[in-house]
Amino acid sequence: DIQMTQxxxxxxxxxxxxxxxxxxxxxxxxxxxxxxxxxxxxxPKLLIYRASTLESGVPSRFSGSGSGTEFTLTISSLQPDxxxxxxxxxxxxxxxxxxxxxxxxx
Amino acid sequence: xxxxxxxxxxxxxxxxxxKISCKGSGYNFTNYSIAWVRQMPGKGLEWMGVIYxxxxxxxxxxxxxxxVTLSVDKSNSIAFLQWGSLRASDTASYYxxxxxxxxxxxxxxxxxxxxxxx
Numbered sequence: 001d002i003q004m005t006q007x008x009x010x011x012x013x014x015x016x017x018x019x020x021x022x023x024x025x026x027x028x029x030x031x032x033x034x035x036x037x038x039x040x041x042x043x044p045k046l047l048i049y050r051a052s053t054l055e056s057g058v059p060s061r062f063s064g065s066g067s068g069t070e071f072t073l074t075i076s077s078l079q080p081d082x083x084x085x086x087x088x089x090x091x092x093x094x095x096x097x098x099x100x101x102x103x104x105x106x
Numbered sequence: 107x108x109x110x111x112x113x114x115x116x117x118x119x120x121x122x123x124x125k126i127s128c129k130g131s132g133y134n135f136t137n138y139s140i141a142w143v144r145q146m147p148g149k150g151l152e153w154m155g156v157i158y159x160x161x162x163x164x165x166x167x168x169x170x171x172x173x174v175t176l177s178v179d180k181s182n183s184i185a186f187l188q189w190g191s192l193r194a195s196d197t198a199s200y201y202x203x204x205x206x207x208x209x210x211x212x213x214x215x216x217x218x219x220x221x222x223x224x
Binding site for chain 1: 143168203216
């Protein structure tokens with residue numbers, strides 16, 4: 001099974017900050033990597049697929065990069081609506097999610 | 107509008123059976139697999155399995171193989187997740203999601219909360 005490890009587990013930041021979340025795969029997943037945002041009590045929402053392609057309707061302050069085993073999600077200027085939990089997911093071999101990164105208001 | 111609508115919250119006793127549903131609309135249901143994802147209280151997302159409505163081909167995560175059953179009624183565009191005998195540890199929110207080959211899981215249901223308690 002492919003394991004996905006996110007860091008950090010929790011991130012405290014302020015509105016306007018630039019933040020980066022890292023996701024590492026235990027083996028190469030090529031570019032079959034997605035990022036999701038989840039707010040309490042809500043379903044996850046797809047933000048980025050194929051490691052770096054923005055899903056339709058997602059603000060351009062979100063960006064993704066990486067391939068193989070190392071990936072990043074960057075939010076260029078945090079907005080109040082961005083405080084949530086973020087998950088990476090590989091879909092190269094079925095599916096595995098990272099453990100999540102909770103983005104909190106500092 | 108493409109959407110998945112799941113059945114409502116359930117409260118069950120240990121040992122009872124349960125079948126929850128996920129109805130697709132706004133797209134050709136037969137052409138896209140449906141994945142199921144568990145989220146235990148306060149925890150992360152876990153992939154359970156995926157089913158292709160066209161031929162009911164099903165794949166389970168090793169962690170859930172033998173614990174749940176996926177099925178579909180493609181004539182009514184509904185996917186199902188069922189348990190034969192619930193345990194307290196099945197208490198969780200369950201999400202269905204549409205699998206798009208390049209996008210991953212691009213459309214999600216609103217979730218079904220299952221509570222198992224004596």
